[in-house]
Amino acid sequence: MSKSSKSPILVPVDFSAHSALALLKACELAECTKQHLIVLHVVHDPGEMPGYYAKGMKKKKQLVRIEDAAKDMFDEFIADLQKKHPDVPMLKKIETMLVVGIPVTRILQVIEKKSPSMVVMGSQGRTGLSHLLMGSKAEHLVRMCPVPITIVKA
Numbered sequence: 001m002s003k004s005s006k007s008p009i010l011v012p013v014d015f016s017a018h019s020a021l022a023l024l025k026a027c028e029l030a031e032c033t034k035q036h037l038i039v040l041h042v043v044h045d046p047g048e049m050p051g052y053y054a055k056g057m058k059k060k061k062q063l064v065r066i067e068d069a070a071k072d073m074f075d076e077f078i079a080d081l082q083k084k085h086p087d088v089p090m091l092k093k094i095e096t097m098l099v100v101g102i103p104v105t106r107i108l109q110v111i112e113k114k115s116p117s118m119v120v121m122g123s124q125g126r127t128g129l130s131h132l133l134m135g136s137k138a139e140h141l142v143r144m145c146p147v148p149i150t151i152v153k154a
Contacts, residue, residue: 007117008038008095012107015041015077018122022152023081026120027090029150035117037094039078040110042103043070071098104140111147118148 011026013019023039030037043066074096082091099106111119123138138151 007115008036009033010038010040010107010111010114010116010119012040012042012103012119012121013074013077014122015073016122016124018124018152018154020077020081020122021154022120022122022150023091024085024088025150025152027088029118029120030090033117037090038097038110038114038116039094040097040099040107041070041074042106043067043098043100044103067098067100074098103137104144107141108144111145116147118150119145120150120152123151123153 009026009030011019011023013023023037026037029035078091078094078096081088085091097110099110101109107119119141121138121141123136138149142149142151
């Protein structure tokens, strides 16, 4: 067995349509290369994107830890993809990881710990002023990542 087939493919997701497409592409790659998938979500500081997890909190009146809301959203994201794509067997074989922190930093830490052969992630492909002001997590990772990255755009 080659080294790459022992190493996983890491797929960071943010529950967007872009990350769903990236996960489906990663499933294709994993099937071809006989690798397993690690799907990662980084629970980020709500100050960066206020209200991001609020849509996933079903118990509006109760206090819900952000990590719990993110876990529920993560589970729903995966279940929804499995339901929409029953013809993709790799979706049933994934390993999921939920970590807390600054997304780019935590993704790089997971890469160091799990030693994936590659990263597959979605990108909104922002351009112009919004890109200059916000930057791009995908772009930051491309610059800093020690393993190959495939960026999937809708």
